[in-house]
Structure formats: C-alpha cells, structure tokens
Amino acid sequence: MQTQKGRGRGFASMTPEKKREIASKGxxxxxxxxxxxKWTSEEAQAAGRKGGSISRRRSKYSVQA
Incomplete structure (x- = not known):
C-alpha cells in the first residue's frame, strides 16, 4: 500500500543510503x-563568524522550557 502522494520518483523515494551514495559520487x-x-582559512573564519552570529541572535527567540 502506497501512502505517498505522487509516483514515488526522485530523491524523496530513495533510501538514505542511496541518497548518500549518489551525493558521494557527485x-x-x-x-x-x-x-x-576549497575553503581558505579566511573564508572558513568568516563563515564561522557569520554562523555564530546567527545562532546568538536566534537564541533570544527560542522557547525556554
């Protein structure tokens, strides 16, 4: 019994292992x-700063339990 909409084609119908295999080949x-x-050290540092600043800004919006 197929519970998905559509015909089950493409990446959505593949197993995680199959997706990983295809991505690895690419x-x-x-x-x-x-x-x-290929990241230079300057690019990696800039990406880390950018990602960290986003995380800090988003934390004030997170729900505290």
Whole structure:
C-alpha cells in the first residue's frame, strides 16, 4: 500500500543510503575535475563568524522550557 502522494520518483523515494551514495559520487567527481570549492582559512573564519552570529541572535527567540 502506497501512502505517498505522487509516483514515488526522485530523491524523496530513495533510501538514505542511496541518497548518500549518489551525493558521494557527485562530490568525488567535482574534486576529480577540480571544480569543488576549497575553503581558505579566511573564508572558513568568516563563515564561522557569520554562523555564530546567527545562532546568538536566534537564541533570544527560542522557547525556554
């Protein structure tokens, strides 16, 4: 019995293992071609600062138990 809407095609119908396998192949292909993004230390620091500032701002909106 199929309880999903639609025909069960695409990533939504795949097992997590199958999705991981496909994503892994894509990442390996990008690295092999040299098109994968490589973080510089400056980019990584900037991303960390940006992510941290978002987390701190959102914490004031979180529900306290």
């Amino acid at each position: 990442g390996k292909a990008a690295h092999a071609l040299g098109t994968a993004h």
